[in-house]
Amino acid sequence: MSTRKSAVLSLGYVRLASPHLDEWRRFATDVLGFMPTPGPDATAAYFRWDNYPYRLVVAEADTAGVDAIGFEVIDDTDLHAQVSRLKRAGVDVRAGSDEEAAARLVTGYVSFEDPAGTPLELYHGPIRNDIPVVTPLVSSFVTGDMGFGHAVLKVDELEPVLNFYRDVLGFHLRNTWHVGAISMAFLGCNPRHHTLGFSAGLPRTHPLGHIMVEAATIDDVGMAQDRCLDQGVPVRMCLGRHTNDEMISFYCQAPDSMMVEFGWGGLRVEDPDHAGTYQISRPSFWGHRPFPTPADEG
Structure with missing residues (x-):
């Protein structure tokens, strides 16, 4: 142990x-x-x-x-x-x-x-208020010992933030990804594959690249994507499955210059302290392709 x-x-x-x-x-x-x-x-x-x-x-x-x-x-x-x-x-x-x-x-x-x-x-x-949570559009969300979900932050350099979160706050490096001028790193602190991600080499119009929330069923994800399309919320990357945390998700445009990843089925790392680090060659097994909107096409 x-x-x-x-x-x-x-x-x-x-x-x-x-x-x-x-x-x-x-x-x-x-x-x-x-x-x-x-x-x-x-x-x-x-x-x-x-x-x-x-x-x-x-x-x-x-x-x-x-x-x-x-x-x-x-x-x-x-x-x-x-x-x-x-x-x-x-x-x-x-x-x-x-x-x-x-x-x-x-x-x-x-x-x-x-x-x-x-x-x-x-x-x-x-400080909990013990009022039952009601989410009628979603069966439930996956939190518990894994918390909120994850956040991906845009930074100028990876090394200073990686050293800080690992050496001072105790996070574990899970994996990295390097393609052209873009580098990414993903860190975990509990059974969720990553609680934080960092990207360098992207425009920093907003310090948050995206936040992720995980729903309890794949149907929750599909219906959330439908709500985006029905209500005119841009879907920036269509349904796909990531190679690092194996999550099936899509990305939609939130107010301001950031996105929300809405997913299901993320990988649990049951022994976070003994999970090895690795590099991925591509971010997704399939999908997560840019999703054209009427504004993009026009």
Whole structure:
């Protein structure tokens, strides 16, 4: 049995800033099938898809961006241990106040930035409201010990962020991919194949390339793609199956310059500490081809 432990349990939440809050409300609810839920900030939009208080929050702002990516740790003792690791690595860490933690619906948290300038939060003790989640458009989402899903961030260089997430936060490198000027790396911290991905060599119009959510059935994925087509939401990459995490998914255009991957059947890595690293020669076994929209064709 492995004695190593990742510093991070899972990706807990993503907090976005957007000048298109109403579009996000429609997209998250009517297309992705998330459950809108009240939150401490009445001007922001909160969304659930499991028993956590929220997984996604979008705050109104003049410019689109990432307010924070939140990673859950076990408890307050573990949080203090991770803060010590961050400070030894020379990272400037700010402890959130009790009032700020309450506004995030967590018991305690700290904030800092990764080497690419991405705002991060480590937190413990999500404050659950025990109200049953209702997602009538989707049978259910796959979270549990694997958390939110995954996020792929655009960076200028891979090496600094890989060293930080591996050496300081305890992530495991799962695989890499290099084609022309584009390089990608994927890291895990729990049985989900990857919780984070990084891409270098792509335009950085938005720091997030995409976020991924995993549904419980393949029918959930097909019906979500149909909702995109029915409601005029651009499908950027059609249904396909990835070579690294074996997920069947499609990619749709979210408000602002980012995408959402909606998938099913992702690979579970049951012993994350002993999973070897590897390179892939292509991103998909099949599919994930660019999907023309009327705007593209016109």
